[in-house]
Amino acid sequence: AQSVTQLDSQVPVFEEAPVELRCNYSSSVSVYLFWYVQYPNQGLQLLLKYLSGSTLVESINGFEAEFNKSQTSFHLRKPSVHISDTAEYFCAVRGPHTPLVFGKGTRLSVIA
Amino acid sequence: SAVISQKPSRDICQRGTSLTIQCQVDSQVTMMFWYRQQPGQSLTLIATANQGSEATYESGFVIDKFPISRPNLTFSTLTVSNMSPEDSSIYLCSVAGLVTGELFFGEGSRLTVL
Numbered sequence: 097a098q099s100v101t102q103l104d105s106q107v108p109v110f111e112e113a114p115v116e117l118r119c120n121y122s123s124s125v126s127v128y129l130f131w132y133v134q135y136p137n138q139g140l141q142l143l144l145k146y147l148s149g150s151t152l153v154e155s156i157n158g159f160e161a162e163f164n165k166s167q168t169s170f171h172l173r174k175p176s177v178h179i180s181d182t183a184e185y186f187c188a189v190r191g192p193h194t195p196l197v198f199g200k201g202t203r204l205s206v207i208a
Numbered sequence: 209s210a211v212i213s214q215k216p217s218r219d220i221c222q223r224g225t226s227l228t229i230q231c232q233v234d235s236q237v238t239m240m241f242w243y244r245q246q247p248g249q250s251l252t253l254i255a256t257a258n259q260g261s262e263a264t265y266e267s268g269f270v271i272d273k274f275p276i277s278r279p280n281l282t283f284s285t286l287t288v289s290n291m292s293p294e295d296s297s298i299y300l301c302s303v304a305g306l307v308t309g310e311l312f313f314g315e316g317s318r319l320t321v322l
Contacts, residue, residue: 130310139300139315140251142209186250195241195266196311198251 098123098189100199108205109177117172117202119161119187129170130188130196131161140186146170157181182206210235210303212314220320226289229317231301236281238304241311242274245298254299257284291321 103118121127131143144155151163161172170187187199211234221227231240240257254274255265263276277285288295298316305312 128310132313140302140311140313142310142312145310195253195256200250 098127098191098194098197100187100189100197102187102199102202104202105200106203106205108207110207111179112176114175115173115177115181115204117185117187117204119170119172119199121168121170121187121189123168123189123191125191127189127191129161129163130190131155131159131170131172132186132188132198134184134186134201136183143172143185177204177206179206179208209305210237210312212301212303212312214301214314214317216317217315218318218320220322221291222322223292225291226287227291227319228285228287229299229301231284231286231314233282233303238281240278240284241302241304242276242284242286243300243302243313245300245316247296251300254286257286288319291319293321295319296321 099122101120109115129146132140133143134140144153144161146153146163154160159172159174161170163170182205184201184203186201188196190196213232215230242254243251244254245251253266254269255263255276257263257276257278259278259281273289275287298318300316301314302311
């Protein structure tokens with residue numbers, strides 16, 4: 097079985113500052129990794145995913161995440177955040193034949 | 209990606225009643241999933257809805273409380289039975305993408321039980 101730990105429940109950051117949202121996972125098999133975003137009063141949207149190949153994956157709105165197998169991590173980063181990035185971010189993991197397991201989420205609050 | 213529509217988007221219900229949530233997908237999918245997101249919490253998988261067979265429930269969830277229907281490849285319903293305030297949550301329908309099973313979600317159904 098897989099599990100996900102998001103180390104920070106809340107991350108406040110000033111606008112245009114960099115941010116890192118941390119995610120660690122555990123699994124005895126190879127995994128697929130995902131980051132989802134949930135804006136206030138909306139459903140979940142897939143932000144980015146790691147399936148195989150390059151360990152650095154990027155989203156269309158400037159976020160990136162790097163798969164680190166030795167540290168079992170998949171941290172999400174953005175070099176300069178905007179007010180519109182304020183949302184809840186969920187890290188998720190699944191194995192080849194197992195359901196998607198979500199972390200508890202990190203609330204990113206961008207301060208003007 | 210799939211377009212997923214859920215109804216109702218929100219509802220306020222009385223204790224002891226039941227409510228059925230509908231999920232419509234714009235394409236045929238093999239598996240549909242129902243998740244619950246309790247206030248301030250992450251998502252928890254309730255069950256996997258399979259077309260033509262019984263739903264598969266996760267530990268802690270039972271068919272009597274959360275009966276699921278899956279009459280065809282584009283539609284599913286989840287009923288929350290005999291509701292109590294502890295059932296106040298967002299219930300989300302999701303489907304897997306064609307490649308490696310990333311999930312796409314509906315907007316969710318926000319239930320408040322008084």
